[in-house]
Amino acid sequence: MDMGGSSRIPYDDYPVVFLPPYENPPTWIPPHERIYHSDYNNELTQFLPRTIILKKPSGAQLGFNIRGGKASQLGIFISKVIPDSDAHRAGLQEGDQVLAVNDVDFQDIEHSKVRGGFTLAGGALLFE
Numbered sequence: 001m002d003m004g005g006s007s008r009i010p011y012d013d014y015p016v017v018f019l020p021p022y023e024n025p026p027t028w029i030p031p032h033e034r035i036y037h038s039d040y041n042n043e044l045t046q047f048l049p050r051t052i053i054l055k056k057p058s059g060a061q062l063g064f065n066i067r068g069g070k071a072s073q074l075g076i077f078i079s080k081v082i083p084d085s086d087a088h089r090a091g092l093q094e095g096d097q098v099l100a101v102n103d104v105d106f107q108d109i110e111h112s113k114v115r116g117g118f119t120l121a122g123g124a125l126l127f128e
Contacts (some may be wrong), residue, residue: 016128049099052127054090063087066098069111076106076114092127113125 026039034040056062063085068074078096082090098106098114103126106114 017124050091052091054087054127056111061085064092066111069114070108071111075089076109098127100127103114 029039030038054062063082064078064087064102065080065081066076068077076093076098078092078098080092081092081094100106101114
């Protein structure tokens, strides 16, 4: 190993990258002032559970996909909502956790049982 300073790092082998100009971080706001400050969204109702009624004609597509279940040690979540579908119009959103449907608890249920419940249910699905 040459310690005489003659070794060089081949900088010419790397692309030139231009970084955006530095921006100062936002000013610190004391916690007791944040509730009234316009930079903070204090509307937490968007995270509360809600009830959605999805009317499902017999044999019709539901308009959404799910992920999760007991095997993954997660709840059941909406992974995709088809735009302009009945599910979309009813208010289902990607990322929603399904807590119950038609009074059946979905918090510790197998994925296969969930899919079967959706296809067997007729009329309307009551999501919580």
